[in-house]
Amino acid sequence: MSSKLINRDRLLDRFLKYVRVGTTADPNTNDYPSSRGQWLLGQMLVDQLREMGIEDALQDDHGLVWGTIPATVPGPVPTILFNAHLDTSPEAPGDHCKPQVIECYEGGDIPLLSGDIIREQDTPELAKLLGHTLITTDGKTLLGGDDKAGVAAIMELAHHLMENPHLPHGPVRILFTCDEEIGRGTKFVDMQRADAIAGYTLDGGGSGIIDVETFSADMATVKFTGYNIHPSIGKGRMVNAIRAASKFVAMLPSESLSPETTDGRDGFMHPYVLHGSVAEAMVQLILRDFDTAKLTEYADRLRSIAAEVCKDEPRLSVHLEIVEQYRNMADRLKQFPVAADLAERAFHHIGITPTRASIRGGTDGALMTQKGLPTPNLSVGQYNIHSCKEFASLSEMEIAVKQAVVLVDLWQQFGRS
Ligand SMILES: [Zn+2]
Structure with a gap:
């Protein structure tokens, strides 16, 4: 041969x-x-x-x-x-x-x-x-x-x-x-x-x-902490983290910057895990873009949406963590x-x-x-x-x-x- x-x-x-x-x-x-x-x-x-x-x-x-x-x-x-x-x-x-x-x-x-x-x-x-x-x-x-x-x-x-x-x-x-x-x-x-x-x-x-x-890739974890108490006495006391997390997801861009609406060179911020209870709820997102600098913009956007969700409820707190995945x-x-x-x-x-x-x-x-x-x-x-x-x-x-x-x-x- x-x-x-x-x-x-x-x-x-x-x-x-x-x-x-x-x-x-x-x-x-x-x-x-x-x-x-x-x-x-x-x-x-x-x-x-x-x-x-x-x-x-x-x-x-x-x-x-x-x-x-x-x-x-x-x-x-x-x-x-x-x-x-x-x-x-x-x-x-x-x-x-x-x-x-x-x-x-x-x-x-x-x-x-x-x-x-x-x-x-x-x-x-x-x-x-x-x-x-x-x-x-x-x-x-x-x-x-x-x-x-x-x-x-x-x-x-x-x-x-x-x-x-x-x-x-x-x-x-x-x-x-x-x-x-x-x-x-x-x-x-x-x-x-x-x-x-x-x-x-x-x-x-x-x-x-x-x-x-x-892509360049980061993962974001957004954790809302509320306050749980028996619903019978919840008036004025309960703070529901599930509502906060839902509001957060609803405020994310969905007509753009989502996997469902982008292709080619466009990036996205994609919520892919959501779980929680009244006391605590967590949303996990992946942030993706070919332009690494855009990931910082996406993270800033998440922070401002999270702040907006919490702004009228001082007893609600939010913690946001970004982890680098690859570049x-x-x-x-x-x-x-x-x-x-x-x-x-x-x-x-x-x-x-x-x-x-x-x-x-x-x-x-x-x-x-x-x-x-x-x-x-x-x-x-x-x-x-x-x-x-x-x-x-x-x-x-x-x-x-x-x-x-x-x-x-x-x-x-x-x-x-
Ligand atoms: Zn392979």
Whole structure:
């Protein structure tokens, strides 16, 4: 086999093996990782990396998998890192996944064994996937292509580079993280161990896409404290925190600045948890915008609405807390443009016109970028994620591996230039 060719059957085998290990993240435990399947899949990957000859492969105390494909060129060449996450979303069942392979998709609706149907009209992306090898589930679970497509692509990249030592590249660090779907993906990532000049998360939909921008994100908790007393003697004494919280939510912008009314580059302030009693009521909101400075404006707006709610009732008190979640990675990626530029060149190199995109959300790459490792996100053929109608394109996973093979070469050229 020519070294240029990616072993497509092996890539498919890997993917099918990995999705069969249930790795649903569990937000209701403090264990790390939050599910046993993530340990099991991680161990399987370490064994496979060792079999390829990657001697430093290991699963650390937190279940994260690390390994390094050694450099094939001499001299100081920068290390780059590839990352994917082992867990799957808790929003759909993930255990006992039964993947189905459609060898050459000819168009039309895709019936699933459960009786459900992936409809062409709900899934406009299908029109671009004619002739692709697609993988679905039986309709009873999600597939977990988010992000086992990324895991399989990185594993195949490693195997391909290990069996083709004549391909030029510097050290390539592999990192598989846990519990990304519940916001804990980078919690235990040791940046010293990463020790790379740039990173790439392989965790995107479609093909030819480089995500270079995420939202900036804060979480706000607004707590109203009232006064509870038996309703029979409540006159002039009771102060109902539930009423205060309801008034607060009603005063939030709803015709604009809400997820229901915004798209593209517009941000929002989104109340997503509300619970309480007469004595105390709490509203939790997420604040999102591509422009980080806007988050301060949103927080100020929350403060003034809260003050307005309390202004005629001195016995009512309110406490507002803002917690930073993640920051738009675009700001830092602009300071180190080579990370996205080389990814773009790698796509051109394999005949694909790349698109730069923004995510209305966050990635682990955003957090790693914030910690000093510029980490754009690359497409790896995921579709309908977090759903039982999820599917993945093997053809696009293969493209992701091809792109990565070129990318590691471009980096060693960059390092030597
Ligand atoms: Zn993901």
